[in-house]
Amino acid sequence: MPDTHAVLFQKATQDAKDHLIQPWPSAGSIGAEARGMLNAGEGIYVHDDKGRKLIDGPAGMWCTNVGHRNQALADAMKDQALELSYNSPWYTSNEPSAELARRIAGHAPGDLNHVFFTTGGSTAVESALRFAQFYNNVRGLEGKKKIICRDGGYHGSTYLSASLNGSQRSRNWMDFADGMMIRLSCPDPFRRPKGQSLEAFSDQLVKEFADAVAEHGAENIAAFVGEPIMASGGVIVPPEGYFKSIREICAENDILFIVDEVVTAFGRLGHVFASEACFDVVPDIITFAKGVTSGYFPLGGMVVSDRLLSGLRASNHPEAMYAHGLTYSSHPIGCAVALKNLDILEDGLLDYAREITPYFHEKLKALETLELVGEVRGMGLMACIECVADRDSHNPIRLDTEVGVRIDRHCQELGLLLRPLVHMCVMSPPLVITRPQIDTMAGILHEGISRTMRDLRAEGLWNG
Missing domain, CATH: 3.90.1150.10 (Aspartate Aminotransferase, domain 1)
Incomplete structure (x- = not known):
């Protein structure tokens, strides 16, 4: 047979x-x-x-x-499916998503206390970019829309998130919102000019960033989006202090500092979030996915600072709507799995x-x-x-x-x-x-x- x-x-x-x-x-x-x-x-x-x-x-x-x-994750998935398999996030909410938002906020640095859930990393980055657009529109800064990104970066496959990507192999045959992007050099120490010190290389990258802000005008730049470690670009670890210097320039110029932790979050670097723990920066927004459920269920999201949301609530446009959401935002099964996954991470992993x-x-x-x-x-x-x-x-x-x-x-x-x-x-x-x-x-x-x-x-x- x-x-x-x-x-x-x-x-x-x-x-x-x-x-x-x-x-x-x-x-x-x-x-x-x-x-x-x-x-x-x-x-x-x-x-x-x-x-x-x-x-x-x-x-x-x-x-x-x-x-x-992992039996615990499989059981969490089954138990939640038998309790509540789905609810519309437009009209209702569920307990696992509320609890998970609270626990994620507890691990996030600084005042990043609010979580928007998506279906994965691409939609998390897309959500962050659309939030940056919305944030500036509500503030009356409709021209503040350009995004600074870098060669070698990878941020997703949706239209806006893919437009950030810096790999030529992925760009030859597809269309992108290139007019919105300001693309800078890859912070790859292995490829720095021969004989150049790491300190000089970092200074060169930071100057390039500052020059780009001056050239394009801070009034036209909404955000910088970067992975703390460029994962799909070849695990590129930038020189020490580089990320912190970029963060400082963003703060001085009212440019949102968005850290893409889709890969580095939830344990990959030994912490739930690596931005502050490993790179000494507190972003305005962190995006995450992948390890949040250890891949057992599609889930992602962004964590947003109190400062940004307070600014929106205090604006003169209370009617303005962040018209963005997904059918599977805050999915109860995904959030239940993520809660159990977080238990495992916190319990020694x-x-x-x-x-x-x-x-x-x-x-x-x-x-x-x-x-x-x-x-x-x-x-x-x-x-x-x-x-x-x-x-x-x-x-x-x-x-x-x-x-x-x-x-x-x-x-x-x-x-x-x-x-x-x-x-x-x-x-x-x-x-x-x-x-x-x-x-x-x-x-x-x-x-x-x-x-x-x-x-x-x-x-x-x-x-x-």
Whole structure:
């Protein structure tokens, strides 16, 4: 008899090719593509259609923070579904969303005490941008609409959030609100001019920001939006003090400082929010998603400061409406799952993430002994391995199928799923990962990169 699982996988693969449009498809395969199938997961592992047990190196997509198959989260989802599965946020509210808003506000820095819930990170950033527009319209500053963003950033897939994105690969064939955006340099220390100190690099970036404000006029700029660590840009950690300096310029010029913590919040850096704890800044708005439910349910949101809401309530336009909302805003099931997820984080997992972080980076940093590796960088439980053609010039390797994909292919054969980004490999495992599991992960990465190096040499594509 045929293997039941094999038959099911084969059918699912064919169904995907026949009917499923995947995210970010190429025109040549859109609507006719099947990607690797996963059928189970537990802890830090997932199982694929080839019967392999793989370490989930990217934690899904930066989100499965408490790990797969967590019974407490599954029970919370079931219990809430049987109690109240949905309510219209236009006309009613629910207890889980109110409690979650209170608890999130308790973790947020400064006077960020009010939460608007969305369906994920893209809609969270979109909500923040539309709030910035609304805020200035109500104040009679209709021309104050431009947004400062940066090359290398990633903020979502809705029209406005995607317009912030700084990757050329995502911009070639799509339309964006480019006229609204002021795009500045990527704060990537690895790519700074040779011989330049980190302090000088930071000063250069801050001056660029100040010059942009002067050129475009503070009266025309609504907000700055930035990730404290550029996640999908390659886990780019800016130079120390840079973020705080940008925040100060924003405050001096009535520019909203919006921090995109969709990746860094809810434990990825060992804190519920990283803005103040890790970067010493208190934003006007923080956006979040992913880890808020550990990926068990689509949920996101923004936390807004008292100052902004007080300004709106005191305006001369009490009739002005923030005409923005989503069918699934404040979803009771999502909020119930997030409450239980927060319980788990508060009950020692945040402490554990901070404790395990140095070991995680020590083991991955050892990969820099490999000639193909230009830099291993990161913060908290997120890291990037950037491959280069040579260490002197830092030239990246971008080959026919991309070096990151080659490394990922070898690593999957060895038991590790990672996230390839052209010439980079990104790691952000579930926060529950143990030291022995980190050892295994680092060992697989070493072997996967070594095999890729041999392949490249054998094919005459690299002579490192």
